[in-house]
Amino acid sequence: MWDYSEKVREHFFNPRNAGVLEDANGVGDVGSIKCGDALRLMLKVDPDSERILDARFQTFGCGSAIASSSALTEIIKGMTLDEALKVSNQDIADYLDGLPPEKMHCSVMGREALQAAVANYRGEEWKDDHEEGALICKCFAVDAVLIEETIRANGLTTVEQVAHYTKAGGGCASCHEGIEEILAKVAKEVCTAPTAEKKPTPAAVPPAPTAGAVPPAFTLGAVPPASKLTSFQRMRRIEETIESIRPMLQRDHGDIEIVEIDGKNIYVNLKGACVGCMMEAATLNGIQTKLVEALGEFVRLLPASQLGRA
Amino acid sequence: MNPIYLDNNATTACDPAVVEAMLPFFTAQFGNPSSLHSFGNKVGFALKEARARVQALLGAEHESEIVFTSCGTESDNTAILSALKAMPERNQVVTTAVEHPAILALCEHLEKEGYVVTRLGVDKRGRLDLDEYKAALGPRTAIVSAMWANNETGTIFPVEAMAEMAHAVGAQFHTDAVQAVGKIAIDLKKTKIDMLSLSGHKLHAPKGVGVLYLKRGTRFRPLLRGGHQERGRRAGTENTASIVGLGVACELAQQHMAYENTAVKRLRDKLEAGILAAVPRCFPTGDVANRLPNTSNIAFEFVEGEAILLLLNQAGIAASSGSACTSGSLEPSHVMRAMGIPYTAAHGTTRFSLSRFNTEAEIDRVIATVPSVIAKLRKLSPYWGESGPKEESFAPAYA
16 A cells, blocks of 8 residues: 555545535546546636635545645635646645655646646636656656657666656666666667768777776767867866756755866766765766767766776 | 455465464474484475475375475466476467466566567456467467466466367466465366466465476476475475465365355355445456355446545455556556456456455445445546436546
8 A cells, every 4th residue: 555644645535625616617627537537626716816716626536636636626725826827746745745756646637637727717728748658667657758758859878867867767776677678779769760870880989997886888879970179168168067067966965076088088076975876877977968968979977086997 | 443354365364373383493493404414304394294285285196296486476487487498499478468467577578588478368257268279379389377266356267178278289388376276176186287386375374485386297497596405496495484384274275165165255245245236336347157256356437446445444444456546557457458347447446355264244344334435436536426427528638
């Protein structure tokens, strides 16, 4: 059974605002019985102030779907429509003291019903941007479509990179095999695509170093055009890219500094909380990807401890 | 109010007699059965006794046909992988669409490695078509694996006949009998079944012990290689306490077999009839005329299974569901989908599985509780009106 918070249980066993709202003037229907959850959100909106006077719901679904619906109606009652539209699915989850990661889609459904109900009140047509593929990462509810698109768009080649970009695989790790299969599928397509003018030969890739959390070399994927920067411009570009990333690391009490730039190998020191962090390899991978994008050439980001070895 | 446990197809309580028999093997009888001294000898005799008890329950011809493993899943994996290794000239696995994940996930993996997997479909009652099965068999079939009884619906497959048909094309036959052993009579020496999996914790033995039955003469390749335990067919020091417990559980299961098929069956039938009479728009799934005596799987239309389980749990009743939400996936159970149960009902399937420890008073309480649980959820549902479903009037633009 799921590890539901007391608040989720409470809202499931005693849902607030359940039932039909007779004089509703904004109704949002989302979900389907096929998918196992569906929600009708009914709003009574004051036409002058656009304030939500009352909100009720009917939900077919699991415990967290019913609790999320109940929480949503409690949150938005008394808000103006513009205020209500700012309510995110995370707000709904927070109101319930959190939802299990696999159940976050229940709060997403709540938000979608809200958008649909407001659109209905305003006489607009609401289009959902809901994409759906096979659920790969159950911890963070990431599906195959999103993973595949992200891999293509960013030329990702490792599970760590996918975790860095989409969160998929960053939790229990049981989906790593599935992510590897998507990576392999995309890599195969890119390799056989007729548009790939120059394929990188294995010899062009430096041999992988043996020690520690070192990002693997790019071997496949969309090859950016060769760099036309001068050495000075190139150095500046590397500096700028690292500088742009530092605030993100600092926010997590980490940091990074450049130690040496040796051709395609860029050596850095990770500092603060980054040292010994479980995500070290993923961090390096992500920064390496950014550098490759910025420079338009393959470079490898290596910890300074590798200096003179690679 | 004592909680009522109706989820015995998931796992069972250890019989107190099983626990008692196991205890000395954690203390005084700690020896390694492979050792030559008296510490080991005593334990070795206990394992021999346990093996004979399993043999008796299964009706196996030889004691040596019983191989102790760590669980049903290990037995399943061992059986299929062994057949493919032992017969490299054959590359096809025939199985069914409603197997346990211990079979289905392995088959999916084998498919990726290049093996051919044929999954037989079932009809709306969960039954196989033996003509379709016969057509699927061929000279490239290495192994057929079909469950003896389905874990969700209790539906029983004609495995004895299927084993004969597999042998006709030179294939091995394996059955996942995890749900069947201890609930229905099995006499393996009279069948052509080559391999059978059982799991201790489904018949009041502890978790972490299973058996692979291996008919004498069956070509076999071990999954685990190492020491000479289990005649080299399953290396690794034996889980002695659990094996002793399993032996006792098998003996008890044999003693209670008649009770299971009369008293337990009567309680199951009473429960099912009581619910069907009191709740509108629900129906039993599976082959009701040919199923395990302890299992009832009821599909409640227009309600979702996890919500049912949460409310039942609050009322002190433990059951199980084939709904998507209980497993974290988007689809309802593969068994319900294979039977073509409509989506309006598949998400609301609820399994009640009894054991010899359930009482009449418990069943009465469940019959009294279920209708109000379903009514409460239907009242919340946009698909349900005052008096019945109103599916037509609720059709979200986005699905």
